[in-house]
Amino acid sequence: MGSKRLNGSSLFTGISSGLTNTYSLLSNQYQDNITIENLNKALSNTNITNTAYGSTFASYLTSNFNAVDKNGDGKISADEIQEYMNNMARQGLTREQIMTLGTANGMTNSLQETVLAHFDDIDSNHDGKVTNQEISAYGVNSQVEKQKVADRNRTINNISMFYGSDDNKYEGSLLDYRYLSDNEA
Numbered sequence: 586m587g588s589k590r591l592n593g594s595s596l597f598t599g600i601s602s603g604l605t606n607t608y609s610l611l612s613n614q615y616q617d618n619i620t621i622e623n624l625n626k627a628l629s630n631t632n633i634t635n636t637a638y639g640s641t642f643a644s645y646l647t648s649n650f651n652a653v654d655k656n657g658d659g660k661i662s663a664d665e666i667q668e669y670m671n672n673m674a675r676q677g678l679t680r681e682q683i684m685t686l687g688t689a690n691g692m693t694n695s696l697q698e699t700v701l702a703h704f705d706d707i708d709s710n711h712d713g714k715v716t717n718q719e720i721s722a723y724g725v726n727s728q729v730e731k732q733k734v735a736d737r738n739r740t741i742n743n744i745s746m747f748y749g750s751d752d753n754k755y756e757g758s759l760l761d762y763r764y765l766s767d768n769e770a
Contacts, residue, residue: 592720599687600686605666608661610636624643646661703723707719709722
């Protein structure tokens with residue numbers, strides 16, 4: 586088969602890159618004091634909002650501030666953003682993260698659309714998140730299923746060729762066919 590295996594690494598890499606670039610931009614703008622107040626200011630700062638990813642990722646960090654600020658000091662540090670991204674890569678992405686952050690990172694729409702359209706099937710452990718391993722496994726399983734359908738269709742076509750043409754008017758089952766007399770077939 587000529588189709589490629591589904592791979593979510595670009596999704597995770599793109600989101601990680603967007604968070605890293607936004608963090609870098611914010612830390613330059615606010616001298617490493619990325620607080621909730623500075624994030625709120627960033628949402629109206631054209632140096633941030635005019636970037637390809639800035640406003641989306643700054644908005645995401647604002648909404649998820651407490652999840653990123655693990656030590657609770659009111660600031661997001663470089664270590665905390667790295668730990669957050671590592672956890673995201675390890676634990677997976679939610680549907681909302683893919684819809685929000687996936688759009689802003691410049692990844693291919695077809696991958697994002699595929700993952701979102703098949704999210705519940707891809708999320709094999711049903712934890713509400715998809716990992717790159719689940720995305721890859723889904724891609725492999727999809728190809729296996731497509732091959733099974735193709736094999737079944739080929740078998741059915743071969744059987745119909747063996748037992749006669751489609752012009753045959755008999756509407757019984759294939760098992761009945763072997764008991765027909767020559768003049769009935």
